[in-house]
Amino acid sequence: MHIINITGGKKLGGEISVSGAKNSIVGIMPAAILCDEDVNIYNVPSLSDVENLKTILEYLNVNVEIKEDYMRIIPNNMTNKPINSELSKKLRASYYFMGSLLGKYGHVEISFPGGCVIGARPIDLHLKGFKALGAKITEDGDTMIIEADELIGTNIYLDFASVGATINLMLAAVKAKGKTIIENAAKEPEIVNVATFLNNMGARISGAGTNRIKIEGVDYLHSCFHEVIPDRIEAGTFVVLGAALSDNLKVKNLIPEHINSLLEKLREMGVGLEVGPDYVIVSKPEHYNPVDIQTLVYPGFPTDLQQILASLMVLADGTSTIDETIYENRFQNLYELVKMGARIKVEGERGYIYGPTKLKGTTVMATDLRAGAALVIAGLIADGQTEIQNADYILRGYENIVEKLSNIGATIVLK
Ligand code: EPU
Numbered sequence: 001m002h003i004i005n006i007t008g009g010k011k012l013g014g015e016i017s018v019s020g021a022k023n024s025i026v027g028i029m030p031a032a033i034l035c036d037e038d039v040n041i042y043n044v045p046s047l048s049d050v051e052n053l054k055t056i057l058e059y060l061n062v063n064v065e066i067k068e069d070y071m072r073i074i075p076n077n078m079t080n081k082p083i084n085s086e087l088s089k090k091l092r093a094s095y096y097f098m099g100s101l102l103g104k105y106g107h108v109e110i111s112f113p114g115g116c117v118i119g120a121r122p123i124d125l126h127l128k129g130f131k132a133l134g135a136k137i138t139e140d141g142d143t144m145i146i147e148a149d150e151l152i153g154t155n156i157y158l159d160f161a162s163v164g165a166t167i168n169l170m171l172a173a174v175k176a177k178g179k180t181i182i183e184n185a186a187k188e189p190e191i192v193n194v195a196t197f198l199n200n201m202g203a204r205i206s207g208a209g210t211n212r213i214k215i216e217g218v219d220y221l222h223s224c225f226h227e228v229i230p231d232r233i234e235a236g237t238f239v240v241l242g243a244a245l246s247d248n249l250k251v252k253n254l255i256p257e258h259i260n261s262l263l264e265k266l267r268e269m270g271v272g273l274e275v276g277p278d279y280v281i282v283s284k285p286e287h288y289n290p291v292d293i294q295t296l297v298y299p300g301f302p303t304d305l306q307q308i309l310a311s312l313m314v315l316a317d318g319t320s321t322i323d324e325t326i327y328e329n330r331f332q333n334l335y336e337l338v339k340m341g342a343r344i345k346v347e348g349e350r351g352y353i354y355g356p357t358k359l360k361g362t363t364v365m366a367t368d369l370r371a372g373a374a375l376v377i378a379g380l381i382a383d384g385q386t387e388i389q390n391a392d393y394i395l396r397g398y399e400n401i402v403e404k405l406s407n408i409g410a411t412i413v414l415k
Pocket of ligand 1: 120123126127164165186233370
């Protein structure tokens with residue numbers, strides 16, 4: 001396990017660029033095997049989650065070539081094999097092989113996925129959708145066998161607008177016979193990006209980005225070029241960092257509309273923002289107002305950014321609150337902030353942050369990806385030295401984080 005060491009209190013400035021979206025590429029790579037030819041993907045971030053998906057693809061005899069941010073996937077010689085827990089537990093997104101292998105072969109054998117421990121994270125909606133398309137599911141301990149002689153398009157209503165279930169069901173339905181409609185679909189930009197990728201290969205998906213996605217099954221998917229959208233959570237992380245410590249930090253290569261909910265909260269906190277077509281310039285204000293946030297599905301305030309914003313709330317003049325409505329266990333970072341001197345109370349799904357407090361560097365633990373990133377921000381704000389243990393979590397979702405932050409003036413080392 002890696003460790004990150006930070007010397008806090010340094011002023012940040014200059015420019016920082018956002019990489020391709022983790023939660024897009026982790027859907028796109030499993031989706032690529034549906035193609036009957038090669039696929040070419042640009043703006044691919046270099047992340048451990050991407051490495052882990054590459055390992056699974058190579059295990060399935062899929063050829064994966066990576067050159068900087070370009071990836072070519074050639075599934076022509078692939079074989080359908082069981083994906084055991086050693087492979088599937090490395091990340092959450094291994095579950096997208098359920099939809100793609102089922103769509104391609106009508107048969108998949110796979111163990112339950114892994115991922116950050118932020119709540120129960122069941123996959124019942126995925127499985128219910130596969131069944132609606134005609135699949136039979138057999139569970140044997142940790143392993144599931146999902147199979148169908150033929151997948152037939154149907155209407156599927158999701159009880160909750162789940163990102164994972166929406167993408168997985170699109171993958172299964174792309175080659176199904178006839179028309180599938182996913183009602184109460186999730187609307188996150190990553191879903192639109194995966195749907196566009198599939199359409200670039202010849203799929204017939206419409207309505208992605210709305211709560212009703214329509215998929216007309218096709219028989220053949222051809223070679224394509226595709227670009228991964230900028231990572232809105234990485235973008236939000238850098239903007240919050242700038243709001244804490246910078247004088248005119250320019251966060252580049254982002255789609256500002258994707259982080260509107262965050263930008264509005266930052267304005268409410270009194271943070272100065274200049275929003276351009278593909279950048280945000282952010283500066284630290286004199287004082288921060290406290291704010292209340294509630295996490296919601298897109299375009300509401302993203303759960304992936306609540307932990308990040310918590311590190312800034314510590315500086316606000318008064319009490320801020322966070323209501324986490326998506327996951328039941330996503331406040332582990334708050335307990336680590338307490339070790340750094342923050343005054344915080346957690347009551348069920350609500351966190352209270354009593355500011356302002358001066359944070360002091362100490363040894364803390366990254367308990368999941370976004371908790372880790374939140375502690376990087378806290379460490380950079382704090383006086384003195386912070387050691388973040390379990391830093392591997394952070395490398396799952398932030399490309400070259402140490403180099404990027406060093407370039408804007410941070411003192412940060414990965415060991
Ligand atoms: N849920 C169910 N049943 C299901 C599926 C989901 O009850 O079958 C529940 C979950 O337990 C959770 C809620 O619905 O309480 C949201 O789950 P969702 O399926 O939307 O999330 P996910 O697909 O597991 C993705 C991202 C997460 C992000 C969420 C919400 C990927 C690989 N992961 O997870 O990203 O928090 O959507 O936006 O795309 C991260 O990047 O740090 C991260 C955790």
